[in-house]
Amino acid sequence: MQPTGHLRGDAVRVGGDARQRFYDARGYGRPLDGNEIALSRVEAAHLLFRGDLSGIELGGDAAGVSGGDPVGFERFFVASAAAADRFAVRFLVYSDLRDRGFYLSPAREPWPGGSDAPGDAVDFVAYERGETPDTGKVKYPIRVVGERESVAAAGLAGRTLAVVDEESDITYFAAEGGAVDGATDYEPPADLSGVLLADRVVVWDAPEGLYERGFYGRPLTGRAADVEGALQLSLVEAASLVADGRLALSTSVGDEGGVAGDDAARIVARGREVEGDRFDRRLAVYERLRGADAVPKTGFKFGADFRTYLDVETVEDLPHSEHLVRVVEADHRFSPRELSLDVRLAGGVRKEMVFAVTSVGGGGRGARAADWVRAADVEWVSVDRLTP
Amino acid sequence: MQPTGHLRGDAVRVGGDARQRFYDARGYGRPLDGNEIALSRVEAAHLLFRGDLSGIELGGDAAGVSGGDPVGFERFFVASAAAADRFAVRFLVYSDLRDRGFYLSPAREPWPGGSDAPGDAVDFVAYERGETPDTGKVKYPIRVVGERESVAAAGLAGRTLAVVDEESDITYFAAEGGAVDGATDYEPPADLSGVLLADRVVVWDAPEGLYERGFYGRPLTGRAADVEGALQLSLVEAASLVADGRLALSTSVGDEGGVAGDDAARIVARGREVEGDRFDRRLAVYERLRGADAVPKTGFKFGADFRTYLDVETVEDLPHSEHLVRVVEADHRFSPRELSLDVRLAGGVRKEMVFAVTSVGGGGRGARAADWVRAADVEWVSVDRLTP
Numbered sequence: 001m002q003p004t005g006h007l008r009g010d011a012v013r014v015g016g017d018a019r020q021r022f023y024d025a026r027g028y029g030r031p032l033d034g035n036e037i038a039l040s041r042v043e044a045a046h047l048l049f050r051g052d053l054s055g056i057e058l059g060g061d062a063a064g065v066s067g068g069d070p071v072g073f074e075r076f077f078v079a080s081a082a083a084a085d086r087f088a089v090r091f092l093v094y095s096d097l098r099d100r101g102f103y104l105s106p107a108r109e110p111w112p113g114g115s116d117a118p119g120d121a122v123d124f125v126a127y128e129r130g131e132t133p134d135t136g137k138v139k140y141p142i143r144v145v146g147e148r149e150s151v152a153a154a155g156l157a158g159r160t161l162a163v164v165d166e167e168s169d170i171t172y173f174a175a176e177g178g179a180v181d182g183a184t185d186y187e188p189p190a191d192l193s194g195v196l197l198a199d200r201v202v203v204w205d206a207p208e209g210l211y212e213r214g215f216y217g218r219p220l221t222g223r224a225a226d227v228e229g230a231l232q233l234s235l236v237e238a239a240s241l242v243a244d245g246r247l248a249l250s251t252s253v254g255d256e257g258g259v260a261g262d263d264a265a266r267i268v269a270r271g272r273e274v275e276g277d278r279f280d281r282r283l284a285v286y287e288r289l290r291g292a293d294a295v296p297k298t299g300f301k302f303g304a305d306f307r308t309y310l311d312v313e314t315v316e317d318l319p320h321s322e323h324l325v326r327v328v329e330a331d332h333r334f335s336p337r338e339l340s341l342d343v344r345l346a347g348g349v350r351k352e353m354v355f356a357v358t359s360v361g362g363g364g365r366g367a368r369a370a371d372w373v374r375a376a377d378v379e380w381v382s383v384d385r386l387t388p
Numbered sequence: 389m390q391p392t393g394h395l396r397g398d399a400v401r402v403g404g405d406a407r408q409r410f411y412d413a414r415g416y417g418r419p420l421d422g423n424e425i426a427l428s429r430v431e432a433a434h435l436l437f438r439g440d441l442s443g444i445e446l447g448g449d450a451a452g453v454s455g456g457d458p459v460g461f462e463r464f465f466v467a468s469a470a471a472a473d474r475f476a477v478r479f480l481v482y483s484d485l486r487d488r489g490f491y492l493s494p495a496r497e498p499w500p501g502g503s504d505a506p507g508d509a510v511d512f513v514a515y516e517r518g519e520t521p522d523t524g525k526v527k528y529p530i531r532v533v534g535e536r537e538s539v540a541a542a543g544l545a546g547r548t549l550a551v552v553d554e555e556s557d558i559t560y561f562a563a564e565g566g567a568v569d570g571a572t573d574y575e576p577p578a579d580l581s582g583v584l585l586a587d588r589v590v591v592w593d594a595p596e597g598l599y600e601r602g603f604y605g606r607p608l609t610g611r612a613a614d615v616e617g618a619l620q621l622s623l624v625e626a627a628s629l630v631a632d633g634r635l636a637l638s639t640s641v642g643d644e645g646g647v648a649g650d651d652a653a654r655i656v657a658r659g660r661e662v663e664g665d666r667f668d669r670r671l672a673v674y675e676r677l678r679g680a681d682a683v684p685k686t687g688f689k690f691g692a693d694f695r696t697y698l699d700v701e702t703v704e705d706l707p708h709s710e711h712l713v714r715v716v717e718a719d720h721r722f723s724p725r726e727l728s729l730d731v732r733l734a735g736g737v738r739k740e741m742v743f744a745v746t747s748v749g750g751g752g753r754g755a756r757a758a759d760w761v762r763a764a765d766v767e768w769v770s771v772d773r774l775t776p
Contacts, residue, residue, distance in 0.1 A: 074592055074618075077585070077590075078583060078585065081585045081586055086586075087586075088585055088586050088588060089586075146587065147688055148587065148662050148663060163688075165686050165688035165689075166587070166588070166622040166623065166624070166686050166688070167605070167606050167620070167622045167625075167685065167686045167688075168588060168606050168608075168620045168622075169606065169686070169688070169689075171688070171689060195466060197465070197466065197469045197476055198469055198474075198475075198476050198477075199534065199536065199554070200476060200554070200556060202465075204462055217555070218555050218556050218557065220556075230462075232555070232556045234554040234555045234556075235554065236554070237555075274536050275536060297555065298553050298554050298555045298557070300535055300551075300553035300554070300555075300557070300559070300724075300725060300728055301553075301557075301559060301728060301732065302728070302729070302732060303725050303726065303728045303729020303730075303732065304729075336688075337688060337691050338691065340688055340689060340690070340691045341690070341691020341692075341729060341730075341733060342691075342729075344689065344690060344691065344733060345691075345729060345732060345733045345736065348733065348736040348737070349736070
């Protein structure tokens with residue numbers, strides 16, 4: 001005969017030999033005085049689900065159920081779904097990780113995992129395989145997310161996301177901090193001159209190395225004599241070269257509408273016209289990547305902002321591009337579906353998906369581009385699928 | 389010595405043997421009286437670019453250039469970028485398709501391609517390889533789109549999109565109409581009963597075929613006696629079964645907040661709580677797919693709304709899922725970057741990317757779910773990458 005639990009407040013108490021049977025041997029709950037233990041609702045539901053508890057007395061305070069006879073899994077599940085936040089999705093993730101052989105604790109005081117949890121953004125901690133709650137050896141700090149919730153990008157690094165989709169299937173993502181660090185050795189010349197044409201810049205007589213070694217721009221190749229050596233730069237490439245004092249703008253077309261000032265201001269203004277604030281963030285990330293000796297090129301074909309090459313010797317001999325970078329605002333919240341799309345695509349093309357969580361503050365719009373671009377705050381978060 | 393052109397209004401006129409040399413032999417421009425032809429700015433720039441025109445006289449009315457000496461490619465390009473809408477991106481696409489061996493015409497009167505163009509949403513028509521403008525044999529009606537523009541989903545079918553990214557690289561997409569058409573032969577029973585738990589429905593005693601043959605839901609498997617046979621349905625699966633009169637809701641949890649009425653109204657209300665109007669559109673598309681004997685399951689892992697199986701015999705022997713379906717509003721505009729992401733991912737997993745452009749009108753919120761779901765208007769647009 002399996003024991004019965006008693007719901008008291010938000011915990012289920014089990015007496016008898018529960019401490020030895022559930023806590024010591026299998027890492028459920030937390031010890032109370034004597035041999036009694038307290039189980040969180042999710043833990044208790046899981047023991048019911050496995051048939052290791054015979055029932056739970058709800059007491060008189062549970063919705064729609066008058067105290068008395070112990071209830072089974074179905075009624076306890078229904079009552080808990082009404083009483084506890086995100087109960088169903090937390091139960092599904094807890095069960096799945098138990099099935100995979102992990103011991104877990106609720107990541108909140110006074111449960112054993114409580115002290116290890118970074119704030120309220122973690123639901124469970126899963127211990128190293130074979131480890132119990134007393135050891136405190138946490139392998140995954142798990143945040144459970146329903147498919148329709150969203151997750152803050154800032155502070156995500158170090159967490160494991162368990163996303164429960166609408167069909168109750170679970171996808172795990174590991175988020176790590178870090179940075180993109182390259183070894184490309186190229187300095188662009190300081191005397192470039194280009195013309196701003198709508199949302200691109202053409203350098204009519206670009207030195208060969210700018211494309212061949214620095215992988216800036218894209219050649220415009222024709223047969224007319226004056227096309228020889230012409231390079232089209234993207235706005236962000238050009239803005240970066242201008243901010244570094246290497247590129248000057250000559251004739252400009254179409255900027256009669258309020259764009260004035262020095263070259264950096266003109267090109268940034270054009271970028272903001274076509275992309276809004278996003279341009280500032282992308283420029284800051286572009287600069288940061290070039291500063292780390294990586295070569296950022298457009299990630300358009302992958303739906304990302306940039307793909308990056310870590311070590312470019314020559315364009316003829318390009319290495320595989322290792323990262324896809326998506327630039328997001330500091331207060332961005334991921335929709336799990338978008339995260340799933342980005343990470344899946346990156347995996348399919350053997351690249352690492354990196355989010356650049358960017359806030360462009362320092363100085364604002366009035367300041368010189370070179371200054372606010374360098375003052376921007378960029379947090380790198382790489383996200384990958386995980387099989388626990 | 390190559391001939392010179394003369395800009396008059398928005399066209400460049402070339403005399404001498406131009407008709408024979410450029411129109412008859414290579415499909416540039418349109419014939420005027422005698423041997424003279426008129427070239428669009430893009431066509432003229434391309435001939436300059438190739439060195440087939442020696443220069444173009446701008447006349448006195450071009451921005452910043454006083455009439456007189458003919459100008460070369462660089463100055464004509466800069467002047468045209470100022471004078472003509474999206475000149476740079478249109479030039480890049482025109483050049484690319486010429487390099488690939490196609491003859492093209494501007495898709496507007498009075499150019500030869502004009503009469504074939506469906507409205508103003510097409511920039512060029514590219515003729516079948518080896519065909520000239522007089523034959524009118526159009527292979528691709530090309531819409532040129534800069535990476536930062538957007539494209540209406542409605543009416544996209546039948547067009548070829550040429551997206552110019554910020555680095556001037558071009559990605560082509562073919563959009564086709566069509567529908568998803570399956571051969572799954574399963575009728576769910578009419579006496580199902582489930583409980584609405586947050587954003588899912590649990591059927592505690594589901595008949596085996598519901599999952600095994602209809603691929604509805606996902607089993608909840610435990611050891612407790614009352615879990616045997618429990619199936620979790622997604623809200624959209626449950627709403628569809630309820631609208632068809634096959635599923636009734638018993639105990640419901642957490643719908644004290646304003647959800648009342650019959651089962652269909654309750655479940656649709658819950659769907660709208662968690663997804664807004666999107667739920668209505670997804671339900672309409674789900675119903676349409678089931679009605680076409682296809683089996684829609686969540687596309688979450690692919691960042692889509694649904695993946696579909698055309699012919700399910702049993703769940704043990706599932707075929708490859710052929711389509712990814714994303715549901716969009718009737719007035720949705722694609723961002724080229726999102727389109728690129730979706731289509732790339734679908735290609736990587738050997739599925740066809742299909743957009744369900746959906747307007748849920750008929751009857752609105754007051755009407756019975758079964759009625760407005762069936763009255764919804766769904767246009768299917770499948771999009772794939774194309775190498776012209």
